[in-house]
Amino acid sequence: MRCIIVDDESSARAIIAELCKIIPEMEVVAELPDALEALKFLKHTPVDLIFLDIHMPKLTGVDFIETVNNPPKIVLTTSDKDFAIEAYKYEFIVDYLVKPITPERFQKCVQRLEKTFEKIQQEHPETVMSQNEDEDLYINIDRRLIKLKFMDILLIEAHGDYIEIQTQKNRYRVHSTLKKIKEKLPESRFLQIHRSFIINFTQIIDIQDNSVLIERNVIPISRSNRPELMQRLNLL
Amino acid sequence: MIEQPNLDYIKEISGGNADFEKKFLTIIQTEFPKEKQDYIETLEGNELEESAKIVHKIKHKLGILGLTEGYKLAVKYEEDLKYGNTNLKGEFLEILQSVEKFILKIA
Numbered sequence: 001m002r003c004i005i006v007d008d009e010s011s012a013r014a015i016i017a018e019l020c021k022i023i024p025e026m027e028v029v030a031e032l033p034d035a036l037e038a039l040k041f042l043k044h045t046p047v048d049l050i051f052l053d054i055h056m057p058k059l060t061g062v063d064f065i066e067t068v069n070n071p072p073k074i075v076l077t078t079s080d081k082d083f084a085i086e087a088y089k090y091e092f093i094v095d096y097l098v099k100p101i102t103p104e105r106f107q108k109c110v111q112r113l114e115k116t117f118e119k120i121q122q123e124h125p126e127t128v129m130s131q132n133e134d135e136d137l138y139i140n141i142d143r144r145l146i147k148l149k150f151m152d153i154l155l156i157e158a159h160g161d162y163i164e165i166q167t168q169k170n171r172y173r174v175h176s177t178l179k180k181i182k183e184k185l186p187e188s189r190f191l192q193i194h195r196s197f198i199i200n201f202t203q204i205i206d207i208q209d210n211s212v213l214i215e216r217n218v219i220p221i222s223r224s225n226r227p228e229l230m231q232r233l234n235l236l
Numbered sequence: 237m238i239e240q241p242n243l244d245y246i247k248e249i250s251g252g253n254a255d256f257e258k259k260f261l262t263i264i265q266t267e268f269p270k271e272k273q274d275y276i277e278t279l280e281g282n283e284l285e286e287s288a289k290i291v292h293k294i295k296h297k298l299g300i301l302g303l304t305e306g307y308k309l310a311v312k313y314e315e316d317l318k319y320g321n322t323n324l325k326g327e328f329l330e331i332l333q334s335v336e337k338f339i340l341k342i343a
Binding site: 008009010011012014015018019022055079080099100102103 | 245248249250251253256259260263264266267289292293295296297299300
């Protein structure tokens with residue numbers, strides 16, 4: 001469940017983000033300080049859920065609801081208890097959390113969300129959650145989420161606490177590990193061929209001895225990973 | 237005796253995550269003094285609708301810091317301000333001062 005948190009108070013955003021960490025299926029892709037930022041963000045990044053504060057300067061939560069096209073599910077968050085009845089006027093509003101949100105109440109909200117998404121899946125099996133597993137990956141660079149298409153990634157190299165992701169056009173340095181990124185990559189396209197390298201094996205130009213060539217990069221193949229690589233290739 | 241702020245809620249949310257607690261307290265220490273200042277300025281300028289908006293934000297922090305009675309008072313005060321009534325300003329200021337003192341103590 002990919003979500004964003006929209007609230008003008010950093011403290012409120014921090015609490016919701018921390019509560020989301022308890023739920024393994026919940027992924028906070030952005031924390032945004034106002035509804036205008038949220039509208040901009042949603043233009044290029046689909047999400048399943050928005051935690052939306054009502055009382056915000058510039059554009060209120062209600063203004064946002066009235067403005068946004070094809071809204072995902074929304075959980076309203078506010079310190080105003082009296083807004084609850086009005087909130088359910090909109091079918092995409094799943095829940096209404098009064099701040100400060102308790103962990104127990106948050107769990108109930110998550111259960112309600114799970115039921116809602118299950119129902120959607122049953123009624124519309126063609127609906128897919130915005131995981132983008134087969135298409136793209138978002139990386140966090142200087143608080144900016146950058147979308148990388150899987151097909152554009154050539155290889156990923158480990159450098160201590162960092163990994164370097166090389167695409168057709170750029171090289172990105174991200175604070176993460178090969179193990180973590182491996183979990184996010186589709187096996188149909190990516191393979192670890194060395195303890196320091198994962199490659200997009202659809203981009204291989206040739207294989208010679210114990211190395212592969214991807215664009216101009218010569219990548220070593222470890223002895224233990226070689227059999228799996230050979231198995232994946234469509235050999236004549 | 238006036239109730240005292242505490243970190244019970246923060247600790248419940250953090251589940252022992254010291255990094256979160258530290259990060260969160262830094263946020264409160266940054267946000268609260270500014271909100272208090274803005275509140276005082278709008279009140280002095282008789283911009284009571286603006287004051288009500290700031291009280292709305294502050295009341296969330298009162299809840300976070302375990303000030304149950306303070307939170308209730310802020311709810312009432314926010315509504316009063318919308319109607320131009322500032323009768324609770326003295327009590328509200330006392331609460332703000334106790335939060336300020338607490339923030340300085342944990343800094």
